[in-house]
Amino acid sequence: MTALLAIDLGTESARVCVYAADGATLGRGESGYPTVFPHPGWAEQDPEDWWRAVVSAVRAALAEAGSPAVAGLAVATTASTVAVLDAAGRPLRPALLWMDARASAESELTAAADHPVLAYTGGADAVEWLVPKAMWLARNEPETYRAAHRITEAVDYLVWRLTGEWAGSRMNAVCKWNHDPLGAGLPDDLYATFGVPDLRDKLPERIVPVGDPVAPVGAAAREELGIHGEAVVCAGGIDAHLSLLAIGGARTGLVSMVSGTSTAFITEIGAPVFPPTIWGPYPDALNAGRWLIEGGQVSSGSVLTWAGESLLGRPRAELPRLIADAAALPPGEHGLLVLDYFMGNRTPLRDPRLRGAVLGLTLASRPVEIYRAAVEGVAYGTRQVLESFVEGGVPVDEVYVSGGIRHNPLWLRTTADVLGRPLRLVEGDNLTLRACAVIAAAGTGQAGSLAEAAAGLALPTRTVEPDGTHREVYQRGYADYRAATAATRGIAHRLTTPWGSEVPV
DSSP states (O other): OEEEEEEEEOSSEEEEEEEOTTSOEEEEEEEEOOOBOOSTTOOEEOHHHHHHHHHHHHHHHHHHHTOOEEEEEEEEEOTTOEEEEOTTSOBSSOEEOTTOOTTHHHHHHHHTOOOGGGGGGTTSOOTTSHHHHHHHHHHHOHHHHHHOSEEEEHHHHHHHHHHSOOEEEHHHHHHHSOOBTTTTBSOHHHHHHTTOTTHHHHSOSEEEOTTOEEEEOOHHHHHHHTOOSOOEEEEEEEHHHHGGGGGTOOOTTEEEEEESSSEEEEEEESSOOOOTTSEEEEETSSSTTOEEEEEEESSSHHHHHIIIIIISOOOGGGHHHHHHHHHTSOTTTTOOEEEOOBTBBOSSSOBTTOOOEEESOOTTOOHHHHHHHHHHHHHHHHHHHHHHHHHTTOOOOEEEEESGGGGOHHHHHHHHHHHTSOEEEEOSSOHHHHHHHHHHHHHTTSSSSHHHHHHHTOOOEEEEOOOGGGHHHHHHHHHHHHHHHHHHHHHHHHHTSOTTOSSOO
């Protein structure tokens, strides 16, 4: 029997699954790594920690599966987690994690450029993306930038560790590097405008469409990972974006909402629209001839972790009790409002300098009420994103939900109630891992095309219906959320600028 191997490098850990050709799970593994926060708004990891975690997780998954021969594998990672490497692939500095917002000034510079490819990004590159991060390195760590042989995404780093080849995912290139698959490809003239004229030379040499084979796993990696079989690495990409492949494939009006540390909203449309409140539309990023749309909350589940563990001091083992107690409270009676912009806003406001807030506190406010308000604030942020889709001409007919939200019943229920629409909760698996299995099945020829593989390996769902009795309360709360966002925006911007400096942090 041959198997498919899926690797998902997340914010906190590497997760691996071994699948049979029919999608049955044969084995799993997981291994974590730390994140360092050197300054407010900064977040870093060590790429060597990623590889150590992948090796540990792959070995555990293969052992549980009985060490089958691997026909193919694919890798997905967080987007815009950027590694800076020398010619031997060794890190020159810690990687800049996706949530790292240090390049806000560089992001603002991209908004002033006049270039046709920026129409695919809403007129500017977001603070999280590879290009602003490369600009920051060139301006603030010029020696490191000059020494860098590769400035690349985590997914491309792992593909190199697996195969020895620098092959970038077309998904990442289109969505995060200003690559234009319909025109000139990588925009050297734009990079020059941004002050990084040699950036192309530091990016992966090949750009490969999602699902296409890259190369077999190399001899050294096979030995480290304990892999045997053909083990062809097929091009993956961005974890949340690939989730469309795990729910039957992309179709107009279907939105995949992956809610974990952050929340990503992904859909595809047949004809482009260009509102400034989305990321995209990205041509050919997932499926050729289609346009990928992205929205997001940069902090969602992480806000709830902060509220429960950091602010309220509850150990992780006690969080289920806190969630249950908060769920027993009537919505709105606590008199509190939480803004979820702890690491800025992705969309629709595209403002990395927004900050979180808890409004309405009194000496009578209880921890359980603060937690409930945090859940509601995150749900309001979700509604803001989906409303911006509809207002911008992006259909939202079905919302599929996955990720850590399925382990928090209060978060899930509140999201359905605040949105006032049914949610299709994906059951039974990690969507990113399942999507990687779809990619490996298609790339090795075991399941036809990418669309056919997606249809054949789709995951089951159940429907979470909204409770209409809370509609008025949440309408009022959402209106307050929008008003408070506008009212605190200027203060948030001032708070992110140190005294005596014009440079935001």
